Amino acid sequence: MERGNNVKTNIVVRHTLTHLFIIALGIVMVYPVLWMIVSSFKPNAMIFSDPGLIPKAVTLENYVTGWKGYAGTTFGRFFLNSLFMCAVAIIGNLISCTMAAYAFARLKFVGRGLWFAVMMTTLMLPGHVTLVPRYIMFNTFGWVGTYLPILVPKFLATDAFFVFLLVQFIRSLPKELDEAATIDGCSPLGVFLRIIVPLASPALVTTALFTFLWTWDDFFNHLLYLTKPETFSVSRALRTFIGDAGAVSNWGGALAMSTLSMIPAFILFFSLQKYFVQGITTTGLKG
Amino acid sequence: MRKASGILKFLKRNAAGYMFLAPWLVGFLVLTLYPMAYSLWLGFTNYNFTKPDATQFIGFGNYLKMFGPLFGLSEFTASTGEVMRADPYYLKSLSVTFTYVFVSVPLKLTFALAVAMLMNQKLRGVGFYRAVYYIPTLLGGSVAIAVLWRKLFEKDGLVNLFLGMLGFTNLPGWITNPKYALWTLVLLTVWQFGSSMIIFLAGLKQIPQEYYEAAAVDGANKVRQFFSITIPLLSPVILFNLVMQMIGAFQAFTQAYIIGGGRGGVLNSTLFYTLHLYIQGWAYRELGYASAMAWVLLLVIGVLTAIVLRTSNLWVSYGTGE
Numbered sequence: 285m286e287r288g289n290n291v292k293t294n295i296v297v298r299h300t301l302t303h304l305f306i307i308a309l310g311i312v313m314v315y316p317v318l319w320m321i322v323s324s325f326k327p328n329a330m331i332f333s334d335p336g337l338i339p340k341a342v343t344l345e346n347y348v349t350g351w352k353g354y355a356g357t358t359f360g361r362f363f364l365n366s367l368f369m370c371a372v373a374i375i376g377n378l379i380s381c382t383m384a385a386y387a388f389a390r391l392k393f394v395g396r397g398l399w400f401a402v403m404m405t406t407l408m409l410p411g412h413v414t415l416v417p418r419y420i421m422f423n424t425f426g427w428v429g430t431y432l433p434i435l436v437p438k439f440l441a442t443d444a445f446f447v448f449l450l451v452q453f454i455r456s457l458p459k460e461l462d463e464a465a466t467i468d469g470c471s472p473l474g475v476f477l478r479i480i481v482p483l484a485s486p487a488l489v490t491t492a493l494f495t496f497l498w499t500w501d502d503f504f505n506h507l508l509y510l511t512k513p514e515t516f517s518v519s520r521a522l523r524t525f526i527g528d529a530g531a532v533s534n535w536g537g538a539l540a541m542s543t544l545s546m547i548p549a550f551i552l553f554f555s556l557q558k559y560f561v562q563g564i565t566t567t568g569l570k571g
Numbered sequence: 572m573r574k575a576s577g578i579l580k581f582l583k584r585n586a587a588g589y590m591f592l593a594p595w596l597v598g599f600l601v602l603t604l605y606p607m608a609y610s611l612w613l614g615f616t617n618y619n620f621t622k623p624d625a626t627q628f629i630g631f632g633n634y635l636k637m638f639g640p641l642f643g644l645s646e647f648t649a650s651t652g653e654v655m656r657a658d659p660y661y662l663k664s665l666s667v668t669f670t671y672v673f674v675s676v677p678l679k680l681t682f683a684l685a686v687a688m689l690m691n692q693k694l695r696g697v698g699f700y701r702a703v704y705y706i707p708t709l710l711g712g713s714v715a716i717a718v719l720w721r722k723l724f725e726k727d728g729l730v731n732l733f734l735g736m737l738g739f740t741n742l743p744g745w746i747t748n749p750k751y752a753l754w755t756l757v758l759l760t761v762w763q764f765g766s767s768m769i770i771f772l773a774g775l776k777q778i779p780q781e782y783y784e785a786a787a788v789d790g791a792n793k794v795r796q797f798f799s800i801t802i803p804l805l806s807p808v809i810l811f812n813l814v815m816q817m818i819g820a821f822q823a824f825t826q827a828y829i830i831g832g833g834r835g836g837v838l839n840s841t842l843f844y845t846l847h848l849y850i851q852g853w854a855y856r857e858l859g860y861a862s863a864m865a866w867v868l869l870l871v872i873g874v875l876t877a878i879v880l881r882t883s884n885l886w887v888s889y890g891t892g893e
Contacts, residue, residue, distance in 0.1 A: 299694060306689060310703045313762065317706060319729060320719045332722070335732045384595035393588025394581075403595070406603055410822050410872055412848060412865035416613060416858045417606035420620075440598025447595065472587040501713045503825040504845075508853065519714040523829060526718055535722065542715030553709050557702060564766050565773040 317546075324543045328536040347544075350537030354525060355513040359541055362521040366500055369431055369517060373499040374492045376438030377446055381491060382484065384441045385450030386476050390462060400451075407444040419508065429511040434502075438495075446491045452566050453487035454480060490563040493556055497549055518545045614863030617649075620856035627651045633863035637661045661864075663839050664847035671753060671843065672820040675760040680812055683767035688801070690768075691775040701769065708765030716759075717829035721746055724755045746830060749840035756841055759826055767812045774808035775801070806887040814876055821872050824849070844868055 315337075323331045324346050326339045334340065351359045387393070388400050422433040441447055461483075462475045470478065481488070506520040516524070522545060526538050553560060589596070614633055618626045632649040639647060639657035649655045686704060690697050710716050723729045726744030734742055745751045778801065786796050802809075827836075827843040834850070835842025848868070852861030 299692070302689060302692065302694060303696075306694075306700050309686075310700060314703060314706050316719060316723055316729070317710065317716075320715075332727055332729070332732075335729050335736075380594040380598070383591045383593075387588050387591035387595075391588040391591060393585040393592075396588065399592065399596070402599065406599065408818055408872075408876065409603070410818070410865070410869055412822070412845065413610050413862075413869050414603055414606035415610075415865060416852060416862045417609035418602060420609075420623075420858065421606070437598065437602055439594060440602060441595035442598045442602055472591070476591070497709075503714055503828070504849075507828075507849075522714045522718060526829075527832075538718055539722075542713075542718050545713065545715045546710050549709050549713075553705070554702070557698075560705070561769055561773075564769045 320539055321543050324536065324540040326536070328534065331536055331539070346534075346536035346540035349534055350525075350540040350544075353521065357513045357516070357521075359518070359521065359544070361514065362516050362518045363544075365515060366517040366519075369434060370496045370499045372431070372435045373438045374495045376435060377441075377443055377491055377495045378488060380439050380441035381443065381446040382450055382481065382488065383476075384447045385454055386480050388447070389451045389454035390459075390475075390480070391472060403444055403447055407448060422509070428509055429515065430509075431515070433509045434499075434505050443495070443498075446495070449490060449563065449566055450484060450487050453484055457483050486559065486562065489556065490559045493552055493559050494563055496552065500545075500548060610862040610865060613859045614866050616859045617651075617653075618857075618859030618862070620852075620858050626859070627653075629653075629655075629859075633860045634867075636860060637864065637867065658851075658860075660835070660839055660842060660847060664835070664842045664844050667753060667835075667840065667842050668821060668844040671757060671760075671823070672817060675757045676813065676816045676820050678757070679761045679764045679816060680767055680809065682761055683764040683812070684771050684805075684809075686764065687768045687771035687775055690772060701772070704768060705765035708763040711759065711763035712825060714825065714829055717826045720755065720759050720826070721830050747837055749836070749838040752830075752836045752840040756823075756826055756830065760820065760823070767816065770808060770812055771805070774805050778804045803888045807889060810879070810883050810887045814879055817875065817879070818872055821868065 318337055319335070322337050322339055323334075325342050325344070326334065327341055327343050327345065330340065353359045353362065384403070388396065388403070418433070419428070422428055425432070427433050427436075457480070461479050462470075465475050465479055500517075501519060502517075503519045503523065506517045507523070510516055510520050513521075513524070518541075522538070522541060525541065615628055615630060616626050617629050617632065629649040629651055632647075632651075632655055635644065635647055635649075636655055636658050638661075639645070640659065640662055645657050645659075646654055647657070690700060694700075707716075724745035725731075726742070726747065728745075730745065731742045743751060745755050782800050782804075783796055786800060791799065822845055823843055824845040827841045827846050828849070830836065831841045831846065835846060844864070845868075848861050848864045851857050851864065
């Protein structure tokens, strides 16, 4: 009896210590982010002299000055641009990646094995080997400076990660359902729209979620293709806002706009957490 | 007649598959296969975006431009008779990138595994902790965090403020000192261990608890259990994480670009490979050279991935532990 109690106390002590350790480490980890959020509400002059999380004075000035943006374009426009790109990218990826995944997972056709292997290889391919020709090609089309170089590829399933994610998911669905539907006279398109798409909705949510985040956070493509300030996304605009040398006087504004730019990711993450975990564990989505 | 119907049948059997595959197939052919072939060819030319009509085939000129300094070449004559200058910064960018990859990836994975093991206990609130630890990964790739990082590690930044409180004096500006700049980027990468942690956590949950109980009965201590049970049974997951993180790390760009102010930082100490490629291609418009650089990157990643996969049979076990 006494021994049992001892073991129990031991476990309690061990768990408490683990909790404390995890919490302490967690605070260190999120401290920079918290500090950024808090600092965006501090008067500009106080930001870098105060490492604490409790501001001595609170102001919305940084949000007001930051929101003005630059070159006559406000951050309101940048946010709308980013949202627009994300919306179109999501539609493109959902349509094209789900179609490809359905073909790979369910339909029989000559060359399926080969194309699947090709798709899996492109998963690992560094995008840089296609970068220059794509740029030259899009430039010939007169697309540089528009959203087309960023959005059109989404309708052609170039994000192999999502094709793979959806293939894995569709394969796990019971085959009997589509077989039954086929016997009842359903065409492949009917099976796709009435059975596969509704059943695959968790994986579709994951696809939409990560498409949003990656398009929102993408910087490289925006740097290459968005040339006019009025077309800038939030991430592209932030970079110009802080300038080359980073010698801006309005750091408060930069931190305020940076904080705003993180809000969508926060909202999505805390409302759709299980889809994150699913996406990461089935494909090892980079992040 | 008979043959025609056979063809029709063949078409009919494959039509649906190819209809659904069509967007991907077009994307692959137009946006991947053709550009790959084209960039391979461009890599052997002196294509410059401002004067594409003057493009000439220069053989391995671009590759000599990269690796010439390795053999003490600073100038050489290309097959066109034109004198070409070797790229004085290419090898630097290669070594910066290798250092970054080989330090940050193992550190990140070690950290991810340690935290995953800590959380793989019957603790209350693990879901919440997991979410908190994922936050840096969620935000880390953004320009916003890069902006923040640059401010944190400046001479009068938050980090030095804290270190000053602890009594340290004469602190350097971590970002502006070429000795330390790369390490702030390594730290930024390691900080984002969230995805690897979640994958490790899922892997750890698959290991039956009985193995540990049996080992404990046999007198194996925790360290022994870790090396004889956890590591072998988790090895496929470790391999997966290692390959994915390695491929990703070679292509890191945004953070170095923002922190270096669009360049390679002080004395090119943070001149990542992709950043150098971008500068060559889009600041100097040398798209032929940039293409050649992209192909070397592909080869480096391909060879290293192959080495990791080949040697993986030495340490990865797919057995059931019997």
